[in-house]
Amino acid sequence: MSLDFRGEAPVALSPEERGQDAIEEARRQVQICNACRYCEGYCSVFPAITRERAFADGDITQLANLCHNCRGCYYACQYAEPHDFAVNLPRALAEVRSESWERFAWPRGLAGTFQRSGVALAAALVAGIAALFLALAALAPASGEGFYAYLSHAAMVAIFAPAFLFPVVALGVGVRRYWHETGGSPVRWAHLKEAALDAGRLKNLSGGPAQGCNYENGDRFGNARRHAHQAVLWGFLLCFASTSSGTVLHYVFDAPAPYPLWSLPKLFGVPGGVLLTVGAFALAWLKTKADPELGAPSRWGGEMAFVLLLGLTGLSGLVLYAATGTALVPALLALHLGAVLALFLTTPYSKMAHGAYRFAALVRDAQGRAP
Amino acid sequence: MNGTLESTLWDVIVVGGGNAGLCAAIEAAEAGARVLVLEGAPEPYRGGNSRHTRNFRCKHEAPLSVLTGAYQEDEYFDDLIRVTGGKTDEALARMTIRTSEECLPWMERHGVAFQPSLSGTLSLSRTNAFFLGGGKALVNAYYNTVEDLGVTVAYEAEVTHVAVEDGRVQGLDVTIGGQTARVEARALVLASGGFQANLDWLASAWGEAARNFLIRGTPYNRGAVLRDMLDQGADSVGDPTQCHAVAIDGRAPKFDGGIATRLDCVPFSVVVNRNGERFYDEGEDVWPKRYAIWGRLVAAQPEQVAYAIIDASSLELFMPSLYPPERADTIEGLGQRLGISGPKLRETVDAFNTACREGAFTPTELDGLATEGLDPPKTNWARPIVEPPFYGYTLRPGVTFTYLGLKVDETARVSAGGARLGNVWAAGEIMAGSILGQGYLAGFGMTIGTVFGRIAGQEAAAHVA
Numbered sequence: 012m013s014l015d016f017r018g019e020a021p022v023a024l025s026p027e028e029r030g031q032d033a034i035e036e037a038r039r040q041v042q043i044c045n046a047c048r049y050c051e052g053y054c055s056v057f058p059a060i061t062r063e064r065a066f067a068d069g070d071i072t073q074l075a076n077l078c079h080n081c082r083g084c085y086y087a088c089q090y091a092e093p094h095d096f097a098v099n100l101p102r103a104l105a106e107v108r109s110e111s112w113e114r115f116a117w118p119r120g121l122a123g124t125f126q127r128s129g130v131a132l133a134a135a136l137v138a139g140i141a142a143l144f145l146a147l148a149a150l151a152p153a154s155g156e157g158f159y160a161y162l163s164h165a166a167m168v169a170i171f172a173p174a175f176l177f178p179v180v181a182l183g184v185g186v187r188r189y190w191h192e193t194g195g196s197p198v199r200w201a202h203l204k205e206a207a208l209d210a211g212r213l214k215n216l217s218g219g220p221a222q223g224c225n226y227e228n229g230d231r232f233g234n235a236r237r238h239a240h241q242a243v244l245w246g247f248l249l250c251f252a253s254t255s256s257g258t259v260l261h262y263v264f265d266a267p268a269p270y271p272l273w274s275l276p277k278l279f280g281v282p283g284g285v286l287l288t289v290g291a292f293a294l295a296w297l298k299t300k301a302d303p304e305l306g307a308p309s310r311w312g313g314e315m316a317f318v319l320l321l322g323l324t325g326l327s328g329l330v331l332y333a334a335t336g337t338a339l340v341p342a343l344l345a346l347h348l349g350a351v352l353a354l355f356l357t358t359p360y361s362k363m364a365h366g367a368y369r370f371a372a373l374v375r376d377a378q379g380r381a382p
Numbered sequence: 383m384n385g386t387l388e389s390t391l392w393d394v395i396v397v398g399g400g401n402a403g404l405c406a407a408i409e410a411a412e413a414g415a416r417v418l419v420l421e422g423a424p425e426p427y428r429g430g431n432s433r434h435t436r437n438f439r440c441k442h443e444a445p446l447s448v449l450t451g452a453y454q455e456d457e458y459f460d461d462l463i464r465v466t467g468g469k470t471d472e473a474l475a476r477m478t479i480r481t482s483e484e485c486l487p488w489m490e491r492h493g494v495a496f497q498p499s500l501s502g503t504l505s506l507s508r509t510n511a512f513f514l515g516g517g518k519a520l521v522n523a524y525y526n527t528v529e530d531l532g533v534t535v536a537y538e539a540e541v542t543h544v545a546v547e548d549g550r551v552q553g554l555d556v557t558i559g560g561q562t563a564r565v566e567a568r569a570l571v572l573a574s575g576g577f578q579a580n581l582d583w584l585a586s587a588w589g590e591a592a593r594n595f596l597i598r599g600t601p602y603n604r605g606a607v608l609r610d611m612l613d614q615g616a617d618s619v620g621d622p623t624q625c626h627a628v629a630i631d632g633r634a635p636k637f638d639g640g641i642a643t644r645l646d647c648v649p650f651s652v653v654v655n656r657n658g659e660r661f662y663d664e665g666e667d668v669w670p671k672r673y674a675i676w677g678r679l680v681a682a683q684p685e686q687v688a689y690a691i692i693d694a695s696s697l698e699l700f701m702p703s704l705y706p707p708e709r710a711d712t713i714e715g716l717g718q719r720l721g722i723s724g725p726k727l728r729e730t731v732d733a734f735n736t737a738c739r740e741g742a743f744t745p746t747e748l749d750g751l752a753t754e755g756l757d758p759p760k761t762n763w764a765r766p767i768v769e770p771p772f773y774g775y776t777l778r779p780g781v782t783f784t785y786l787g788l789k790v791d792e793t794a795r796v797s798a799g800g801a802r803l804g805n806v807w808a809a810g811e812i813m814a815g816s817i818l819g820q821g822y823l824a825g826f827g828m829t830i831g832t833v834f835g836r837i838a839g840q841e842a843a844a845h846v847a
């Protein structure tokens with residue numbers, strides 16, 4: 012009679028086998044969760060798990076992009092290490108998620124660089140600023156008002172229209188690949204609406220009844236990260252609205268910049284810039300307090316650099332506005348526009364891409380939930 | 383650390399940092415006492431069996447938090463009588479039931495979040511409140527609360543001896559990091575769980591077969607404190623040969639496999655022992671009502687093992703399993719994969735199939751689809767096992783907890799020789815036998831721990847105030 016018959020457990024792969032393949036490892040953990048189900052109330056991931064019994068690669072990709080890394084399920088898990096089952100779902104899904112963005116990126120390859128390496132993103136920033144200095148020097152207009160005194164409107168459009176359109180196209184290709192891999196069906200209005208509501212409230216970072224996520228304070232719940240992320244999201248959208256309203260004023264109403272404080276571009280832009288800046292630096296600070304082992308540690312540098320780039324973009328825009336009329340304007344203009352350029356051009360390959368894939372995952376989840 | 387622990391005269395020492403101990407520590411600290419919690423496990427494994435739980439059973443007159451409808455005292459008590467066969471102390475049981483209602487808001491105030499009944503457990507949404515994230519999240523919330531209250535917690539602190547003299551506790555021997563220390567307290571709360579992880583003790587009650595049992599929860603509940611108290615004449619309740627055991631996946635780890643190792647396939651299976659023979663009616667009742675008897679049934683089979691056999695048509699009728707089942711295209715092949723005689727298994731399954739009759743199969747309720755002329759019969763869901771591939775699970779008894787414990791009164795006070803000890807209280811599994819003489823009511827363990835933990839903490843603090 013044996014005293015110890017610890018089984019040959021396929022689900023408890025040996026430590027060497029674990030983590031070899033991100034999808035395989037996540038599948039192992041997801042199967043444990045599906046037999047346990049204690050975390051159902053935290054987020055949409057667990058209800059999506061319980062709708063299936065077997066998980067194809069595309070299902071795992073979808074779950075990974077649905078997970079917002081709130082970490083509630085890690086601290087709640089009775090099977091977390093040192094337990095043999097070694098469940099760390101936030102990490103397993105983070106690894107799958109960042110790998111999936113690298114796989115879907117178009118052209119492939121670039122994403123690996125910018126997601127993994129903060130240095131690469133910093134280099135992109137330097138290159139962006141340098142490009143703007145060159146442009147300012149080479150394309151200095153004979154006349155013009157406000158910023159256009161340093162870089163003509165035509166030159167700005169020539170640089171930024173492609174820099175804006177390119178990431179849109181590249182991300183479009185990526186999201187199409189995502190949709191194919193996760194088996195999405197044609198999108199209906201109701202799915203988009205549900206996804207937009209979830210994204211706008213960051214429902215999956217709310218911890219459900221826990222009313223917060225576990226991030227900067229170990230297993231204590233808080234909303235700091237969610238609020239900081241809201242600030243960034245809404246700040247970014249306001250900045251975007253500011254630029255869009257400026258474009259409309261310029262072309263439709265023939266009212267070129269500079270705009271006074273009580274104008275749409277400024278009313279959107281200033282609060283947007285403040286929210287973006289404060290939110291981004293808050294996120295960066297929180298990130299230094301959180302346990303990197305519950306994310307994808309190899310992507311930590313790229314993520315941190317991205318958040319800082321966002322913060323810098325907002326901050327340089329605000330400083331530029333504050334410096335209006337001073338001799339600092341040309342240098343600040345190059346700095347700000349250089350940051351914007353770097354942010355836009357690296358979007359399909361940096362953490363910025365998460366917005367598109369996460370939204371796609373929310374839409375896909377709304378489809379899965381529909382009866 | 384041992385230095386400060388030893389040089390302080392603690393108001394209240396709580397032995398065991400699971401649900402019951404933490405509830406006691408919170409109440410005592412909130413009453414102003416200087417509290418020390420001695421937890422035998424290392425920090426990642428703190429919280430004993432409580433970290434494996436998912437809900438607690440709660441009386442309520444009207445919808446309360448996540449609980450639907452009403453669940454009143456008499457219905458709750460009737461449920462208890464049914465499972466214990468009357469082996470309970472009515473006064474204590476009713477007090478526990480009544481107090482459970484105020485526990486839910488108390489738990490919420492101390493950081494516990496609840497979630498609606500989990501998928502697949504809708505039947506419990508009226509009676510049991512589910513912890514968001516399960517018991518470990520509850521335990522984490524309580525540890526944060528005691529930290530905020532200034533309670534001192536020592537991990538890997540195993541109490542080996544409680545020094546009872548003249549009806550009072552004078553001090554405790556505790557081993558911390560290999561070193562033994564003597565700590566002193568004015569009042570003591572014992573909340574160190576049962577002894578199910580002590581295989582020698584189980585074997586002395588159950589026979590050598592017990593060494594083949596799996597222990598579903600913590601390996602740290604070895605009953606050292608319970609044994610020590612019993613040896614010093616503390617009054618006990620409960621039967622030493624009784625333990626709560628269910629049939630779980632035979633491939634589960636020896637300890638701490640928890641909820642995920644449960645298997646719900648029995649009602650749709652033919653279950654055989656090592657010899658390939660059936661031994662009990664697999665379809666006697668719906669699974670939640672029969673879950674708990676299968677541990678004993680399997681424990682009584684040779685080598686304490688059994689095998690549940692299903693065919694492709696039943697694979698998706700029950701909750702997904704932790705480990706994938708064994709699979710084969712023939713019954714003989716499946717027998718071989720499971721390590722039992724293929725031809726014998728074939729013979730048993732054939733006999734079962736022949737005894738099945740036509741009729742409607744309804745997996746969600748008693749469908750009366752019974753075998754004819756088979757011994758033992760299968761009285762519901764008896765559908766022939768014919769559609770390949772065939773699947774098999776190995777079943778082993780998984781022990782949840784033991785029943786033998788300390789006898790307490792309605793103030794959670796421990797006694798010896800019929801007289802109350804001056805300054806010792808007990809809560810949780812270590813005294814649950816006072817109310818649960820046998821059987822088990824889902825979610826009642828956490829209710830007992832919360833109710834008595836809180837009382838013990840209040841009483842101990844009042845004693846030293």
Ligand SMILES: Cc1cc2nc3c(=O)[nH]c(=O)nc-3n(C[C@H](O)[C@H](O)[C@H](O)COP(=O)(O)OP(=O)(O)OC[C@H]3O[C@@H](n4cnc5c(N)ncnc54)[C@H](O)[C@@H]3O)c2cc1C
Pocket residue numbers: 397398399400401402403420421422423428429430431432433434435436437438439539540541542573574575576598599600602603604605606607640641781782783809810811812824825826827828829831
């Ligand atoms: C898998 C599983 C699922 C369960 N699900 C539920 C459920 O959903 N609902 C429910 O009500 N009940 C459930 N139970 C039963 C429930 O776990 C117990 O009734 C309850 O947790 C008992 O709480 P406790 O505080 O008395 O013991 P525990 O939580 O076990 O705590 C005892 C503590 O004492 C410590 N300890 C032990 N010996 C010593 C020593 N000598 N010195 C110092 N410390 C010591 C241990 O490390 C442990 O932390 C479940 C049990 C298991 C195993």
Ligand code: SF4
Pocket residue numbers: 043044045047048049050051084085087088089090098100515516
């Ligand atoms: S994370 Fe852990 S506790 Fe949560 S569902 Fe998965 S296995 Fe269960």
Ligand code: SF4
Pocket residue numbers: 050053054055056057077078079080081082083084085100101215
């Ligand atoms: S980390 Fe949060 S969002 Fe991700 S699966 Fe766990 S609970 Fe859900």
